[in-house]
Amino acid sequence: MTVSPPKPRDIPLNALRAFEAAARLGGFAAAGAELGVTPGAVTAHVKALEAELGVALFERQAKGVALTALGQRCLPQLVGAFDALAAAVQLLRAEAAPRVVHIATLPAIAQLWLSPRLPQLRLAAPEISISITAMEAPPNLKRAPFDLCLFYGHGQGSLAEDVIFPVCSPSVADRLHEVADLADVPCLSDATWAQDWQVWLGQAAPEASILPRGPVFSLYALAVEEAVNGAGVLMGHEALVARHLERGALVAPFGPRVTLPRGLRLWAARPVFRGSAVEVVQRWLSKV
Amino acid sequence: MTVSPPKPRDIPLNALRAFEAAARLGGFAAAGAELGVTPGAVTAHVKALEAELGVALFERQAKGVALTALGQRCLPQLVGAFDALAAAVQLLRAEAAPRVVHIATLPAIAQLWLSPRLPQLRLAAPEISISITAMEAPPNLKRAPFDLCLFYGHGQGSLAEDVIFPVCSPSVADRLHEVADLADVPCLSDATWAQDWQVWLGQAAPEASILPRGPVFSLYALAVEEAVNGAGVLMGHEALVARHLERGALVAPFGPRVTLPRGLRLWAARPVFRGSAVEVVQRWLSKV
DNA sequence: TTCTAGGGTTAGAAATCCTGAGGGTTGAGA
DNA sequence: TCTCAACCCTCAGGATTTCTAACCCTAGAA
Numbered sequence: 001m002t003v004s005p006p007k008p009r010d011i012p013l014n015a016l017r018a019f020e021a022a023a024r025l026g027g028f029a030a031a032g033a034e035l036g037v038t039p040g041a042v043t044a045h046v047k048a049l050e051a052e053l054g055v056a057l058f059e060r061q062a063k064g065v066a067l068t069a070l071g072q073r074c075l076p077q078l079v080g081a082f083d084a085l086a087a088a089v090q091l092l093r094a095e096a097a098p099r100v101v102h103i104a105t106l107p108a109i110a111q112l113w114l115s116p117r118l119p120q121l122r123l124a125a126p127e128i129s130i131s132i133t134a135m136e137a138p139p140n141l142k143r144a145p146f147d148l149c150l151f152y153g154h155g156q157g158s159l160a161e162d163v164i165f166p167v168c169s170p171s172v173a174d175r176l177h178e179v180a181d182l183a184d185v186p187c188l189s190d191a192t193w194a195q196d197w198q199v200w201l202g203q204a205a206p207e208a209s210i211l212p213r214g215p216v217f218s219l220y221a222l223a224v225e226e227a228v229n230g231a232g233v234l235m236g237h238e239a240l241v242a243r244h245l246e247r248g249a250l251v252a253p254f255g256p257r258v259t260l261p262r263g264l265r266l267w268a269a270r271p272v273f274r275g276s277a278v279e280v281v282q283r284w285l286s287k288v
Numbered sequence: 289m290t291v292s293p294p295k296p297r298d299i300p301l302n303a304l305r306a307f308e309a310a311a312r313l314g315g316f317a318a319a320g321a322e323l324g325v326t327p328g329a330v331t332a333h334v335k336a337l338e339a340e341l342g343v344a345l346f347e348r349q350a351k352g353v354a355l356t357a358l359g360q361r362c363l364p365q366l367v368g369a370f371d372a373l374a375a376a377v378q379l380l381r382a383e384a385a386p387r388v389v390h391i392a393t394l395p396a397i398a399q400l401w402l403s404p405r406l407p408q409l410r411l412a413a414p415e416i417s418i419s420i421t422a423m424e425a426p427p428n429l430k431r432a433p434f435d436l437c438l439f440y441g442h443g444q445g446s447l448a449e450d451v452i453f454p455v456c457s458p459s460v461a462d463r464l465h466e467v468a469d470l471a472d473v474p475c476l477s478d479a480t481w482a483q484d485w486q487v488w489l490g491q492a493a494p495e496a497s498i499l500p501r502g503p504v505f506s507l508y509a510l511a512v513e514e515a516v517n518g519a520g521v522l523m524g525h526e527a528l529v530a531r532h533l534e535r536g537a538l539v540a541p542f543g544p545r546v547t548l549p550r551g552l553r554l555w556a557a558r559p560v561f562r563g564s565a566v567e568v569v570q571r572w573l574s575k576v
Numbered sequence: 577t578t579c580t581a582g583g584g585t586t587a588g589a590a591a592t593c594c595t596g597a598g599g600g601t602t603g604a605g606a
Numbered sequence: 607t608c609t610c611a612a613c614c615c616t617c618a619g620g621a622t623t624t625c626t627a628a629c630c631c632t633a634g635a636a
Contacts, residue, residue, distance in 0.1 A: 010324075010433065011377055013301040014593080029613065036298075041594050043615065048592095053384040062601040063613055074380045081372035088365035089299055095358050096341040145298065302624080317582065329625055331584065336623095350632040351582060578636085585630075592623065600615075606608080 011052055018045030019057060020078045023067050034140065086143045090270070093145055100129050101281045105150035107134040108190070108220035109264070112240040114150065114285075121284055128277045136192065141269040147278045150266050150285075158263035159286060160239050164200055165257045167236035167245070168227055173253040176233070179205045186232030187212030190220040196235035204256035224250075239264050299340055306333030307345060308366045311355050322428065374431045378558070381433055388417050389569045393438035395422040396478070396508035397552070400528040402438065402573075409572055416565045424480065429557040435566045438554050438573075446551035447574060448527050452488055453545045455524035455533070456515055461541040464521070467493045474520030475500035478508040484523035492544035512538075527552050 021031035022042055032039040050057050058065040067075065105114060110132050118130060138151045152162055168176070172185060179201075187197055189212070197212040214232050217223040224241060227234040228249045234241075236250065238257075244250040266286060272279045309319035310330055320327040338345050346353040355363065393402060398420050406418060426439045440450055456464070460473060467489075475485055477500070485500040502520050505511040512529060515522040516537045522529075524538065526545070532538040554574060560567045 011380075012592080013305065013373075016373070016377065017301065027613075037593085038595060039614075040596080040616085044593075047615095053380065055384040060614070063603070065614075070383050073383055074376065077372070077376035077379050081369065081376045084365070084369035084372050085301075085304070088362065088369045089304065091365050092299075092341060092362045095361055096343040300623085315582075325624085326626060327583070328585085328627085332624075335584095348583070351634070353583075580635080581633095583631080586628090588626090590623100590625070592621105594621075595619090597618100598616085600613100602613085603611090605610085 011049065012045075015045040015049040015052070016078065017082065018042045019049050019071075020075070020082050022046055022058070022065070023071055023075050024079055027064055034143075083142050090145060099127055099277050100131055101148065101277050102131045102133065102146045103148045103150060103281075104133050104135055104139050104144065104146040106136070106152070106220075108237075108240055109150055110134045111221040112224060112243070113264070116243055117285070117288055120288070121281070124284055125277075125280050128280060130281065144269075146269050148266060148268055148282060148285075150264070152262050153265050154262055155265060155267075157265050157267045157286075159266055160264045162260040162262050162264060163238040163257050164196055164235050164260060165238075165252050165255065166200070166233045167241050167250040167252050168233040169230040170248065170251050171230050172233065173251045176253040179208055179254065180210065182212060182233060183210050186214035188214050188223045188227055188232045188234040189216050190223050191216050191218045193220065193235070193237075199260070200235055200256075200258050203258045299337065300333075303333040303337040303340075304366065305370065306330045307337050307359075308363070308370050310334060310346070310353070311359055311363050312367055315352055322431070371430050378433060387415055387565050388419055389436060389565050390419045390421065390434045391436045391438060391569075392421050392423055392427050392432065392434040394424070394440070394508075396525075396528055397438055398422045399509040400512060400531070401552070404531055405573070405576055408576070409569070412572055413565075413568050416568060418569065432557075434557055436554060436556055436570060436573075438552070440548075440550050441553050442550055443553060443555075445553045445555045445574075447554055448552045450548040450550050450552060451526040451545050452484055452523050452548060453526070453540050453543065454488070454521045455529050455538040455540050456521040457518040457537065458539050459518050460521065461539045464541040467496055467542065468498065470500060470521060471498050474502035476502050476511045476515055476520045476522040477504050478511050479504055479506045481508065481523070481525075487548065488523055488544075488546050491546045 018031060018035065018041070021034050022028050025031050025034060028039040028042040028046070031042045035042070046057060055070055056068055057071040059068055103114070114132060121128075121130070133146065138149050138153070139146060141149070166182070168185075175181065175185065189197060194216070201208065201210060201212070215226075217226070220237075220240065223234050224236075224244065226232070227236075228244060233253070236245075236252070241250055245252065266282060268278060268282060272282060306319060306323065306329070309322050310316050313319050313322060316327040316330040316334070319330045323330070334345060343358055344356055345359040347356055391402070402420060409416075409418070421434065426437050426441070427434060429437070454470070456473075463469065463473065477485060482504070489496065489498060489500070503514070505514070508525075508528065511522050512524075512532065514520070515524075516532060521541070524533075524540070529538055533540065554570060556566060556570060560570060
């Protein structure tokens with residue numbers, strides 16, 4: 001009968017959000033990444049929440065954490081609530097800035113595919129402004145404030161297949177006549193697409209036992225720049241090097257073009273209303 | 289095409305909550321009261337949100353604020369989301385402390401009606417602990433963390449009618465023989481029930497033109513205490529003075545008992561599961 | 577006019593929140 | 607078995623957010 005907690009203090013919203021993210025994503029590190037904070041901050045929030053409730057929500061294990069049964073019972077409601085909240089925020093944003101379209105995409109796509117098209121898009125729809133955010137992986141569309149996503153992947157809305165083949169500057173190309181010559185030049189690669197060379201070699205020259213060597217870049221656009229400057233041979237993704245091929249800054253010294261089982265996809269975060277700015281941009285990008 | 293806001297920064301949850309409360313309640317002062325902060329804090333939150341969105345959400349008028357059209361369009365979603373969030377929190381609390389029942393009630397009821405019953409309730413259900421929070425008005429049940437509400441009002445779940453009549457200590461009663469004698473003794477009253485004397489006189493002695501005078505208390509329980517000490521005559525609410533009448537500390541010197549058009553009501557914030565602690569307490573309080 | 581209710585400011589204090597460094601534990605692969 | 611890579615924890619600052627308190631301002635009511 002004791003008046004246990006004299007005042008049922010209300011729970012900090014941020015702690016709730018941290019718990020929800022950690023529970024949904026199955027770890028504090030992942031939750032921190034989604035929320036844009038360090039895992040330590042998530043730890044603190046979860047601990048505060050547990051202290052407030054007087055119950056353990058996670059079982060700490062050496063490798064990762066596991067939701068307690070209690071946490072599992074409450075999670076669905078919490079996820080639903082935060083989804084609804086995120087949706088409300090999206091509505092608020094859309095109402096506040098109806099002519100702004102937020103696009104999430106890979107850094108490489110942003111710089112090499114999207115950016116060159118923006119001037120024309122501006123001419124075609126001058127009243128619309130575009131906001132581009134680069135990230136390594138498609139965001140959680142129920143939460144992140146984006147209207148369109150542009151990534152490589154499977155499924156609907158493919159703008160183009162992902163076709164790869166070696167490219168280099170014309171001067172470097174002069175030294176290359178057959179696939180075996182690749183052993184003699186630096187083979188540039190991108191950290192996130194580290195498999196490119198193996199995949200291409202496996203399809204284009206399965207019998208050749210070449211081990212491509214060369215610098216690894218963390219930004220594909222940088223690797224492209226280096227290739228243009230004659231630093232070596234890069235595995236080119238058609239959509240991303242097309243402009244340089246047209247201009248002659250890069251050439252494809254030889255051979256087989258390998259089509260990867262994925263495409264450049266553009267999709268909307270939410271149903272798109274006819275005539276909305278998002279629809280205009282989506283239609284325009286799909287057409288060009 | 290400018291990358292207008294370089295980063296679509298995410299909106300502070302607390303600012304959203306402040307806006308939602310202000311919009312729903314129609315004022316910053318009311319929102320501050322609900323959230324337990326000063327109006328100035330609400331002002332700051334709303335302003336931060338407006339700055340973030342780049343839009344006005346309220347039209348400031350000299351007397352109060354009014355939602356803009358944009359605010360009105362977004363409000364329902366936002367209210368729904370926070371309702372869902374509150375529900376999730378309630379679930380979390382209930383799961384974390386299933387044997388704790390939170391009751392919201394008037395200070396007077398807490399002290400004079402509920403508190404005397406608690407020892408017996410403890411005997412009847414020793415595994416349940418009760419948390420009592422006193423407040424002037426029933427809380428918003430979709431938001432506030434309570435399981436049961438106990439207030440005067442209309443509707444279902446009435447435990448008793450609200451019957452009022454003058455009470456005083458036996459020594460004071462000796463000097464009172466008829467209603468007119470009230471003019472000669474202090475008439476205690478409570479600030480929140482300031483009408484009590486007028487209502488009772490209007491029904492009990494409509495022709496008498498007595499203007500009751502005496503100290504006004506902000507806590508009814510204090511007024512009761514004073515009446516017991518012989519400080520004057522108090523308009524007693526039957527449920528709240530019953531114990532003192534039984535013990536003889538207070539007596540009803542005369543007359544008519546007036547039944548107000550309201551009762552002492554007990555209701556649950558949410559559907560109550562059979563066998564739950566809330567159900568046990570609700571049933572027990574309704575019976576006693 | 578004066579009073580009252582409701583908002584807007586501001587500075588400074590309080591609480592919250594975050595980072596960054598250091599430490600553990602475990603499982604996988606060399 | 608050893609090392610590495612993932613995780614998580616703690617802790618102490620310090621940055622940021624949030625709140626209060628006291629002030630001013632306006633419009634309508636008494």
